[in-house]
Amino acid sequence: MKNADRSSGPAATVYTDVLVVGAGLAGLHTATLLARQGHDVLLVERRASLAGAIRTTGIFVRKTLDDFPLPSEHLGPPIRRVVLYPPGMRNPVSLVSARDEFRVGDMAPLYEAAAAVAQDAGVRMALGTRYAGRQGDTYQLLGREVRMAVRARFVVGADGARSAVARDLALDRNRRLLIGAEEVFELSGSHEPPTFHCVLDPSVAPGYLAWVVNDGRHAHVGVAGYAERFPDGLRRAMERFAASAPGLADGDRPAAVERRGGPIPVGGVLRRISCPDGLLVGDAAGAVSPLTAGGLDPCLRLSQHAAEVLDAALRTGKRDVLTSYDGAALRTDFRGRLTLRSGLAQVRTPAAARAAFTLLRTPLGRAAAGRVLFGDRSFPEPARRP
Numbered sequence: 228m229k230n231a232d233r234s235s236g237p238a239a240t241v242y243t244d245v246l247v248v249g250a251g252l253a254g255l256h257t258a259t260l261l262a263r264q265g266h267d268v269l270l271v272e273r274r275a276s277l278a279g280a281i282r283t284t285g286i287f288v289r290k291t292l293d294d295f296p297l298p299s300e301h302l303g304p305p306i307r308r309v310v311l312y313p314p315g316m317r318n319p320v321s322l323v324s325a326r327d328e329f330r331v332g333d334m335a336p337l338y339e340a341a342a343a344v345a346q347d348a349g350v351r352m353a354l355g356t357r358y359a360g361r362q363g364d365t366y367q368l369l370g371r372e373v374r375m376a377v378r379a380r381f382v383v384g385a386d387g388a389r390s391a392v393a394r395d396l397a398l399d400r401n402r403r404l405l406i407g408a409e410e411v412f413e414l415s416g417s418h419e420p421p422t423f424h425c426v427l428d429p430s431v432a433p434g435y436l437a438w439v440v441n442d443g444r445h446a447h448v449g450v451a452g453y454a455e456r457f458p459d460g461l462r463r464a465m466e467r468f469a470a471s472a473p474g475l476a477d478g479d480r481p482a483a484v485e486r487r488g489g490p491i492p493v494g495g496v497l498r499r500i501s502c503p504d505g506l507l508v509g510d511a512a513g514a515v516s517p518l519t520a521g522g523l524d525p526c527l528r529l530s531q532h533a534a535e536v537l538d539a540a541l542r543t544g545k546r547d548v549l550t551s552y553d554g555a556a557l558r559t560d561f562r563g564r565l566t567l568r569s570g571l572a573q574v575r576t577p578a579a580a581r582a583a584f585t586l587l588r589t590p591l592g593r594a595a596a597g598r599v600l601f602g603d604r605s606f607p608e609p610a611r612r613p
Contacts, residue, residue: 253509254385403494407451
C-alpha cells in the first residue's frame with residue numbers, strides 16, 4: 228500500500244461547504260452543528276482512529292456538564308473535593324464544594340460517540356487523512372492511497388495548538404504554550420472519595436502544576452509547565468512526580484498505563500481568529516483558560532459560536548459575517564486570568580511557592596481558590612450578531 232506522501236497522479240477534486248480540519252471535540256462539535264443546519268461538511272483527521280493519540284486530560288467542569296449533552300456512561304464519578312499541596316506536599320489545603328464540580332471523561336469512547344453523532348447528522352468523515360496545506364483556492368489532503376484537492380466555501384481550523392490552518396489563513400497563532408504529560412490507568416477501587424489533587428511546586432511543574440485525579444475508577448497522573456524551565460526535561464519530571472504522587476495507595480499503579488502529552492496554549496483567545504475564508508476553534512484559537520489550562524468547556528462554547536457564524540455566512544452568501552467571530556472582543560474577558568497567569572509564571576522557586584501558599588491558608592485565600600475552582604464563570608458569551 229502506498230504511503231500518502233508518495234501518492235502519484237493528479238489529486239481528486241472534492242467540493243464542500245465547509246472543510247473542518249481536526250476531529251477533536253471542537254472540530255466534531257462544529258461539524259455536527261453545521262450538518263444539522265443542512266450544510267455539506269467534510270471533516271478530516273490525520274489519526275486513523277479517534278481512540279488513539281489522545282492528548283487531553285478529559286476533565287469536564289460543572290458548567291459543561293450542565294449545558295452540553297455528554298454521554299454519562301463515558302464519564303467518571305462526580306468530584307467535589309480538591310486538595311492543594313505546597314512544595315514537599317506537607318499540610319495541604321482541602322476544599323470541598325457543595326455541588327458536583329468535575330467529572331473525568333473516558334476520552335476514547337467519548338470521541339467515538341461524538342463521531343457517530345456527527346456522521347448521523349450527515350458529516351462526511353475522512354480519518355487517516357492529513358491536511359497538507361493550501362494551494363491557491365484549494366486545500367490539499369493526503370490519505371493512505373489518495374490525494375484530494377478540496378474546494379470549500381469555508382475552512383475551520385480545529386487542528387490544535389500549532390495550527391497549520393491558522394498559518395495558511397494568515398491568522399494569529401499561539402505563542403504562549405505549556406507542555407504537559409499524563410499517565411492514565413484503571414483502579415480496582417479507591418481508599419478515598421473522588422478527589423482532584425494539585426501540587427504547586429515549580430521544581431516539578433514550572434509555571435503550572437502537577438496533578439492526580441482519582442475518581443475511584445481511573446487515576447490521571449500528570450505534570451505540565453513551561454518547556455524551557457524543566458531542569459532535566461518533562462519526561463524526567465513526570466517520572467519523579469509519578470513515583471511519589473499523592474492520592475494513590477500502594478499497589479494502585481499498574482505496569483500498563485496510557486500515556487498522553489502535548490502543548491497547551493495559555494495566552495488566551497487569539498485576537499484574529501477569522502477571515503473571509505474561514506476561522507479557528509478550540510486550541511487553534513487559544514480557547515483555553517490562561518489560568519487553569521482547562522480547554523474542554525471553551526472549545527465547546529466557541530465551536531457553538533463558530534457554527535452560528537458560519538451558518539449565517541453560508542445562508543446569506545456574505546463572507547463579512549465572519550468579522551463577528553472576533554477573538555479580540557472575547558479576549559477582554561480574559562484580562563483577569565491573564566494577569567493571574569503572569570503572576571503564576573513568576574513563581575520560580577519552591578520557597579516562593581511556599582510563601583504564596585500561605586495565602587491559601589487564610590479565609591480570603593481559600594475563598595479565592597474556591598472561586599477559581601468552583602466558580603460559575605465559564606467561557607465568555609460572545610456578542611450575538613443581529
